[in-house]
Amino acid sequence: MRPGVVMLLAAVVVAAACARREAPPAPDLLEAVEARIPPVVEGWTADPERDARWDAETIYSYIDGHAEVYLAYGMRGCVSRTYLGPGGEGPAVVDVFRLASSADAWGVFRHDAEGQPVEVGQAARLRPGWLTAWQGPCAISVTADGEGVTDDVLVALGRAAAEAVGVSGPPPEVVASLPAAGLEVDSVRFVRHPLLLNAHLYLADEDLLGLAGDAAAAVARYRRPAGEAWLVVVEYPGEERAATAVARVLTDYLPEAEGGRPAAVEGGRWSAVDRRGERLALVVDAPSSEEAAGLLAEALRGGAR
């Protein structure tokens, strides 16, 4: 097993094992975050005139259509604090988004997985001028909105925000259940919305898998000796939804497939879909029928209870 896969699985297991109970909805977690984010972080001072709080209705006025990504993960609110450097550098903007759950916050965090990992919160990535982090049910963003915001400042502000959240949470269960062999760790995503699935693996304009916002889907790329393939695993709230989704895929995407067996698709590739209880697995563009069938079986076993 590749070291990266071991690390991801270990991280998921440890995070799940160490997660405290998620913060209760009341008192308001964001209210607590607002109170706990320090006014000064390593010489950078918050400008109270720019403190802001947004809810699911007002978030559009803050980040326009970008709000839809956060809303797709059940965003409940956002607090924003702007910091200026000791010599007037910046500003740097800290945004803490409260999502529906820790799993959803993980999904937001992984929506853009560019950059280098850094030690902030439960997980974090750093790119030029932007840091993202995951902490419990919150996704944290620290953005350089002016000159002079160094990586160290982004990290310090991110850590301050993560500490202000103060609670940890588990990553999505469906992610932990992915087959390990050949998994490209950096490709793993968690989605509840068909558009977000399409952002990572385009399937169709329609909601082919019937995600409807309440299913939990993991999408990942695999690289095995025979070649690459994509895998989508969806956990539905009931078997009927899973069965409906399988039927739709067979009708609208894989009409050539029969009885859970792989079907030849364009480019000499193979795809397959099937379910086990409430769990659906879809293999996309595998290099062979055998590879598609094998990955499908492993993915369905992953949800065994």
Add this chain to the structure above:
Amino acid sequence: MSVTRRDFLRAGGGAALSGLIGVPGPATAAGAPRSRVVLVRDRHVVGGDGAVDGARLARMLDDAVCALLEVPTPEEGWRRLVRADDVVGVKSNVWRRLHTPPELEAALVRRVTGAGVGAADVAVDDRGVREHPVFRRSTALVNVRPGRVHHWSGLGTCLKNYIMFVPRPAEYHANACEPLGAIWHLPEVEGKTRLNVLVMLTPLFAGSGPHAFSSEYTWPYGGLLVGTDPVAVDATGARIIEARRAEHFGEPRPISPPLTHIRAAEVTYGLGTADPGRIDLIRLGTVEGALV
């Protein structure tokens, strides 16, 4: 069932998934009209300090209009685009991090008034267009905005620039803003657009997150894409940005989310063509680094 991944793979292999535009369909069948798009570039239009050379930019605009309309002078070109009795709204874009250069707005206003439109009958606006008196009585629109990636629609485009004409923009967000083309058929807009300008001076080619901007993900392309077909202009811009993404990251990085709104504008709303095989791309100025 609408378009799927397999339709694009049939159309042209894996590369066709890039941007998910240009799938052959009824709107792009043989016999469909062709569109002209001018790509004009000047490597010196943006200085090292980020300052825009207004004179160069104005010349780029003039050269583009002349080439687009095949006329000898920009004055003649603009007299073809607007009438003296028109009321012209210049729909711009004020997004703080990458907005339409004021020098370009000024150049557009000069050419519009130079074509005989009264000074009181032309205005530039973005978020206030629904209430702006000139836009409310407009008979013509000029559509101008910078090209950039967008967290939800995939790209900020000329097609998307008209979202401020509706009272509730969020209602057009479904499926990566697929319904944006419908706005172009609203009475406030339909039939009025005389010119589309996608500003590609320093396009944003990557970046996500709530504020979606990093100067690391812009580059000094120094271009304008100009045309009367917004779909063709946007599709060409998408190809440039996607090529830049591949160049920067060293591997294909299709624009994400998929550009369903460009494809729908072509196929569903009949606003133009995204098929490069049906776009006559006229290149002016700097050649190096054109990416298309």
